[in-house]
Amino acid sequence: MRASISTPFVDTRAEDLVWTLNHPLVEPLAARTVERPGLRVQLRVLGASHQVVVERESGNGTAPLVETVACLPGFTGGLPGxxxxxxxxxxxxRFTSTVETLAANGLSRRIDRLRAEVADSPGGLYVTFPGDPLAVTALHLAPESPLGWRTWHAYPQSGELVSTAATITP
Structure with missing residues (x-):
């Protein structure tokens, strides 16, 4: 799913991002819900950041998993590898993250590949921000088991591309 939002891109840096599993839900700028057998997964773009919410459809007392990667006031930045x-x-x-610094043409090629992979996928959410075609946040839920997703946060002003991957193995 492609979404263009009217919220302007706010400059930030990869080193300002924080990863947490206990941050409250934040109102998303764009969201997509994907159903899996017994599970509901919500992909949420919060700007140049994201939340992924995984919950059992039956509820059965299990708290949802809320993965947040964002610039959070009061928290020191830094993602775990x-x-x-x-x-x-x-x-x-399991969560992994990498930060790449790319020249403008390299970042542009990566964003083009991301658009092709994620934008029209049944488990994808691809969001562009006004003002810079390389200002992109994308999330992609893997179609196969185990349950997993990847995310990308592009910071064109610094040439940074943050990639994360998460899996939940029963």
Whole structure:
């Protein structure tokens, strides 16, 4: 799903991003809900950041998983390269992140590939911001098991592309 939003792109840097699993829900600028057997996954763009919410359809007392990667006031930035939380309510959760610095033409090529991969995918959410065609946040829910998703946050002013991947293995 492609979405163009009217909210202007706010300059930030990859090093300002924080990863957390306990931040309250934030009103998204764009969202897409994808149903999986027994699960509801909501992909949410918060600007140059995201939340992924995973919850059981039946509820059954299991708290939803809320992955947030965002610039959060009062938190020191820095994403973990790798984090594992065994036996999270829905299964074992693993998170990885990388930050690449690319020249403008390299970033442009990567954004073109992202658009082709994510924008029209049944599990994709691709958001562009006004003012710079390279200002993009994209999320993609993998179609296969285990449950997993990837995200990309492009910061054209610094040539940075932040990529994250998460999986939940029952």
């Amino acid at each position: 790798d984090a594992v939380l065994p036996s999270w309510g829905l299964g074992d959760y």
